[in-house]
Amino acid sequence: MFDVTSMVAQIAGGGSADLTMGLRTPSESLCHSDSSGNNCQWKKFDSGSISSSDRPFLSIEYNTTPNTPGGLFTNGSPFLYSNGQIPCNANANYVNDATPAMHANVSDADDTGSSQPQPLTATFRWAGPASSGSVSDGGRTPGSGNTTLATSASVPSGKLADGDSVTWSVVANDGIVNGAASATCHLTIDTTPVTVTPGITSTDGLYPPGGSVPTTPVGTPGAFTLDPGTTTDVAGYLYGLNASTPWKFVAASGTGNTAAVAIVPPVVGDNNLAVQIVGRGGNLGPVQTYDVITGHGTTGSVHLAQYHMNVTGGTTVFDTAGGGHDGKAAGTFSWVGGHTGTSGDDALHFDSSSPSGYAVTQEPVVDTRFGYTVSAWVKLDDNAALYHVLTQDGVTSEAFALEYLKGNDRWSFSVAESDATSPVIDHALSDAAPRVGVWTHLVGVFCADPSCLAPGDTAPGRLYLYVDTGSGLTLQASQPTFSSPWLSTGGLEFGRGKFNGSEANYLNGTVDEVHAYWGDPCPQPAAAPAASTCSIP
Template sequence: MQSDVTSYQWKLNSGKISDPILVSKGAPLSRTIAPDQAGENTLQVLGYDDAGNSSLTGYYSFNVKGAELPSGIWHLDNSGSDSTTATAHTLTTGGAATYSALARAGSHTLNLDGTSGYAATSQTVLDTGKSFSVSAWVRLKDASRNYTALSQAGTTASGFQLYYSSAYKAWIFNRHGSDIAGPVITRSISAMPPTLNVWTHLTGVYDAAAGSIQLYVNGRPQGEPVSFTTPWNATGALQVGRLHASAAYSEYFAGQIDEVHVWSRALADSEVIQDAALEDEDATDGTAGSPLMALLGSWNATTAASSPIADESGYGHSMALNGATLAIDPDNPGDPDLGLPSRQVMALNGTSNYASVAGPLTDDTGSFTATAWVRLDSHKLADTSKSYQVQVLGQSGTTQSSWGVWYEQPAGTTQGKWYFGRPNKDATGASWTKAQSEVAQTDTWVRLTLVYDAQQASGDETDTATHGALFLYVDTTQVDGDHGVPFTTPWQGGGQIEVGRARTDGAATRYFPGHVASVRVWAGAMNASQIGDMYADEQ
């Protein structure tokens, strides 16, 4: 250390460099810096004098033991078995709890009625007096009162609670200050209200070393960590779907809970992001590392008997035809003389026709994927004195579509491109972030796939504010780069899913001229390999 040093900066591994830390001239500095990866970590430190001159960079490398595995993993695939290899804690259902096939991952999910249904272990799982983390996928059906996803019981109160609060109209991770009736409660609160009937990933982290709690929604921290300095150990059972307070159980969850994970340590931001990505861990079938998808809606005009078009996903979201019709595919008109059948598709006139599904279906702040088989009719766009923007599919908000995929053709040409875009706000004057294709083919069938990956790093891997990216595929070709187009300001569209039109600056616009064969929507960010395999299966 040099005697004229007045500030320091540090950098860990590939993370961003810290802000300058001021000190008295020549004074030493002590900082607690948590490693962010297993194996070798390298810390770099620089000192500066009053004139801004820097010292030589100091390097310190150290090894970190691999992170401890989860203390409990419950896939809830028609049972409460714990998948951890250490001490297993089986969840036993109670009340009106059942299992449903409409799962976020796997074959089933826990289905709770909001009145008496829950699942619980027979023994304590976490020492809540020490660091711990909990996470779950939840699908809330009602917002009229409090609903608890996870907690662990003490004698009178609970050691923690991950829940929806009707008073705050928000997701909350809290800690009770003591094991008494009416304890002081410390809360980490979500920035936006929950969206009902969509899958959302919640994580709560208590960091004993930092003396703080932190809520994450879909991998994003909600505000800054909140100070909590009175930890205590709740020695009761882990509760899925209810709260223990004032020595009684209440706040039973209404909806579905899936993929419950708990750790006896504080997760790093990068680990929360990884957990929210929900990747396949089965190494026996070649799919390890691929995102686990949940089909939320599937509408096939080629097999529809009538309007509305039935939803084949199991969720029962039928698609209404608003002027749109079921018509013959121009490329497959059939030939009765040769015994060749025609193919049925949805026809849209480009001026007033569209189809709609009551929504939303996805948590737009999390990862989602949608596909559509479309055929754009070029003769409706032949007037080159005009420019055209015509939308295939999107999620409507109040003023803008929260997301959409469309075709755009400037004046003076008969060529255009496909776009997948999202605006930065649900208000007039929104700025749009877009992924765009090469010159689009018209008068032929193409499959458009749009992906919003909420966990994709678009900058510093350790900076959660820089995660989120848009991906667009035409057939199997990904456009605009391997890492997508960064988009880090997602917001939730609260309206319906619309096929054949958009919402822009408060008006219904961009009516699509052409045909649509099928539309599907998933929770999760499908990767290129999955998109290619699905395309091959559809040929």
């Protein structure tokens, strides 16, 4: 076998269409002895006299230069960059890591549809003010059915320091040749911690600091301004209401790096507003709290949250009532057509198979110690098990549930009498059995004051369930008393509940148009046993 790569490359590089090659001995005068003692033999290369398998041939393996790498990003703060991915551009792009992780997708046209794909390697070249270098990842093929190889590498420890401006790019190699270099990405290292707490001001004065004398009714929206105090290292703020950890991000803006947020406090009395600064690189500052104190009205209702479900993708379940109680879907779920069947009306379908689908808010939406109303449209896929449609968690048990009770074969608005293991549960049951595959509107009411009780009813509290399968919401006959309310501090759950400390009773079905109210927006029942209709969306 003869290696003629350089010859073929030279001819091809020169643009020639033909290549002629021959074989000859190194020297006609140089002879070697054969087995019979003759020391000089005539040499002839005659391909016509040998078998086809031994005939000489020219084998050329073509190689395509690897493609320019794409999909470039650096790991960054999930609050400041979508999916925690810093895009590749010429901006400052602050990152709170002195060993930033760089990512790129590499590919080669030779690997597309090839039965013998080439291993690809990405070489990341970085440069800071005091040092530079390269790190590689790869040496493997994209894998069956893939056309690109995801690669990543980190700048070695000790090479970069706080405040450094860094650039990086990447080239792909197929074991033969390098491809073109990628675009250049820019970073700024910011590892200095944020040590300042933010300022929190009730902009409209509805919830003054201290708030020892509550004058603003629960559920009244309040405007707040967040400021960076004495620091200039601020990209935004995380805040949360009645949540153990601030979670919702709002960007800072203007010369003062402030942010305006609206708060709808759902708890009667003290609502804990927690805020912390997010630095330019994503460093989190200490948490500052503010007491948002509300009063307790005795009549009427306040719309606390609404979830139209009118999205077609992603994981966020948006609260469009203005309170910011967004939820997040997880497990096996999908966005499907909503209960009206019209274009643009969507709903959230859950599957109880592993991993079971559900959605949950970061914080409670209703104060379960006082009167409240919750509603949802639901369509069951089957009636094979106990299914929860809408609940709000405590530590051990859910406080309430709109649910399908398999044992009773009825819809139920159920409430637990305590946040304990195997609590006593009271049920307001539907008059008729649910119909699988039929959109049904459920409204559960905990009536805790005389304004929503039927005339002459002296119960300390009563549970109402309204059901609509197409002809309007109608109050069901089962109306048990309930006198043991307690405050649940967990999130609003869609498609599952909590029992004995564990999430359970995942839904096989679809949920749409969820609403939560303080108080009771339905008309006062006419008489006991109460009969009424309601017009919640």
